[in-house]
Amino acid sequence: KSQPKSYPFIGNYLSLYTNHHRLTQWTSDAIHNSPNFAFFLRRPFGQTRLFTGNPAVVQHILKTKFSTYQKGDIFRSTLFDLLGDGIFNVDGEEWKFQRQLSSHEFNTKSLRHFVEHVVDDEVNKRLIPILTTATANDTVLDLQDILQRFALDNICRIAFGYDPAYLTPSLPQAKFAVAFEDAVRISSERFRMITPLLWKFKRFFNIGSEKRLKEAVSEIRQFTMKILNEKKQELAIQPVDLLSRFLNSGHLDENLITDIVISFILAGRDTTSAALTWFFWLLYKNPAIESEVVKEIKEKSDSPIYDEVKDMVYTHASLYESMRLYPPVPVDSKQANADDVLPDGTIVKKGMMVSYHPYAMGRMESIWGENWMEFRPDRWLEKDETSEKKKFRARDPYIYPVFQAGPRICLGKDMAFLQMKRVVAGVLRQFKVVPAVDDGGEPVFVAALTSKMKGGFPVKIKKRNDD
Numbered sequence: 001k002s003q004p005k006s007y008p009f010i011g012n013y014l015s016l017y018t019n020h021h022r023l024t025q026w027t028s029d030a031i032h033n034s035p036n037f038a039f040f041l042r043r044p045f046g047q048t049r050l051f052t053g054n055p056a057v058v059q060h061i062l063k064t065k066f067s068t069y070q071k072g073d074i075f076r077s078t079l080f081d082l083l084g085d086g087i088f089n090v091d092g093e094e095w096k097f098q099r100q101l102s103s104h105e106f107n108t109k110s111l112r113h114f115v116e117h118v119v120d121d122e123v124n125k126r127l128i129p130i131l132t133t134a135t136a137n138d139t140v141l142d143l144q145d146i147l148q149r150f151a152l153d154n155i156c157r158i159a160f161g162y163d164p165a166y167l168t169p170s171l172p173q174a175k176f177a178v179a180f181e182d183a184v185r186i187s188s189e190r191f192r193m194i195t196p197l198l199w200k201f202k203r204f205f206n207i208g209s210e211k212r213l214k215e216a217v218s219e220i221r222q223f224t225m226k227i228l229n230e231k232k233q234e235l236a237i238q239p240v241d242l243l244s245r246f247l248n249s250g251h252l253d254e255n256l257i258t259d260i261v262i263s264f265i266l267a268g269r270d271t272t273s274a275a276l277t278w279f280f281w282l283l284y285k286n287p288a289i290e291s292e293v294v295k296e297i298k299e300k301s302d303s304p305i306y307d308e309v310k311d312m313v314y315t316h317a318s319l320y321e322s323m324r325l326y327p328p329v330p331v332d333s334k335q336a337n338a339d340d341v342l343p344d345g346t347i348v349k350k351g352m353m354v355s356y357h358p359y360a361m362g363r364m365e366s367i368w369g370e371n372w373m374e375f376r377p378d379r380w381l382e383k384d385e386t387s388e389k390k391k392f393r394a395r396d397p398y399i400y401p402v403f404q405a406g407p408r409i410c411l412g413k414d415m416a417f418l419q420m421k422r423v424v425a426g427v428l429r430q431f432k433v434v435p436a437v438d439d440g441g442e443p444v445f446v447a448a449l450t451s452k453m454k455g456g457f458p459v460k461i462k463k464r465n466d467d
C-alpha cells in the first residue's frame, strides 16, 4: 500500500494527470493507504491540499475551528463567475445573513407544503405518466436525466415560485438546463488544472472552455433576471418562495439576488437526482431490500402525506446507506485562514486547502466494519425501547459528512429526504426499475462538484405485479 509519488517542482502531477478521470477514487485510495487517513496532494508550483478521512479532523475543521476553516479565496475565485456572492461562495456576516433569511423556506410548514403540493404534483402529473408510457411501449429511459428534470422543476418552484416544466413527455432540450450543466462542469474543471493561471489566461482571451462558460453563465443570469423582473410585478403578494423572500427583505441589489438563486438551483438540482439514481441501482442489485422498501410503501396511502413520508423509516435508512457508498458531494473543501495543528498532529499552514472526503469515509473499514462494501440499511436502524418498532439510528455526523456537518450543514437536508422518499414511494408502488444493460459490473461514479453515473442510467420500467 503506497501513496502517489511526489516529485520536486511538479509534485504529484504525473499521478494526478493519469488519474484525472477518477479523481474521487484516486484520492480515496490515497486516504485509505495512509495510516492517519490523510493525503497531501502536492501540485506544481508548491500549492498543497490536504485530503482527510479522519472523523476527528472533520469535526475539527467543520465545527471546533469553524472560523479558521472557511470557503476562502481559492474556492471563491474559482467559482466566482458561476456563483458570485451566493450562499455557497461567501463567509462571515454575508453567509450568516443569507442562511438566516433562507432558513424560513425550510421550516415544517414550508416543508409540508412542499411535499403535499410541489412534489406530489410533480410525481403524479409528470413522473408517473412518463413511467406508465415507458412501461406500455417498453422504451429505454435515462433515469438519471428524468430525475434531474424532476429535481430542477422542484427547485425552480421553491426558489422562484416558477415552474419550468422540464419533466414533460417530450423531454424538451432546455437551454437553461444545458447552460447550467456546462457552467458547473467547466467551473469544476478549473480546480483540476495544473495551475489556475491556465484558466485565467483562457478567460482573459475568451477562448475554449472559458468562452463557453461565459456564454453559459450569461444565459443562466438572463433567465434568472427575467423571472426576477416578472416576480417584482406581483410583489404585493406574501412571500411564498425564496426569491420573493429576498426581494421583500429590502434593499438587495438584483445581481446579488440572482447569485443567491443560482446557489440554490445548484444545491437542489444535482444532489437528490444523483442520490436517487444510485439508490435505484442498488435496490435492483439487492432485491430483498427492495421488497422491504416496497412493503413499507404499501403500508402508506397512494399519495402519502407529509407525516406518512416522514414515517418511512426503512426507506430513510436505505437512502442514508446508499449515499454512504455514493455520496452526491463526494469531496468538499475548506481553506485555512491561519496556521493550525490538526487533532492528528498534522500541521496546516495558512492558505492551505483542507478537503474532507465523504466518499472515502463511507468505504472505511475502521468506521463501518469489514462488511463496509455491503448495502445494509440495517446499519441505520435500531429498536425503539417502548414501541418495539424499528427507528432510525442517528450516528455521529462527523463519520458521515455527506451533508457536511456543523454550522454550515446542508440547509436542504430535510427537504431532500422528503422529496426523495416521496419519489421512491411514487415509483416503487407501481413499478420496478430494471437496468437496460446489466453486464454484472458497476456503473462508473464520476464527479464534478456533484456526482453522476457516467453515461446516465438507461433503464426499462416494468409494472410491479407482486401484490
Ligand code: HEM
Pocket: 087, 088, 099, 155, 264, 267, 268, 271, 272, 275, 327, 328, 329, 332, 333, 401, 402, 403, 404, 407, 408, 409, 410, 411, 412, 413, 415, 416
Ligand atoms: C441528497 C441531497 C443533498 C446532499 C447530499 C446535500 C449536500 C450538501 C453539502 C455537502 C453541502 C455543503 C456544501 C459546501 O458548503 O461546500 C450542502 C449545503 C447546502 N445545501 Fe445541500 N445537499 C442536498 C440537497 C439539498 C437541497 C434539496 C437543497 C435545497 C435547496 C439544499 C440546500 C443547501 C444549501 C442552501 C446549502 C448551503 C448551506 C450553507 O452554506 O450554509 N441541499 N448540501
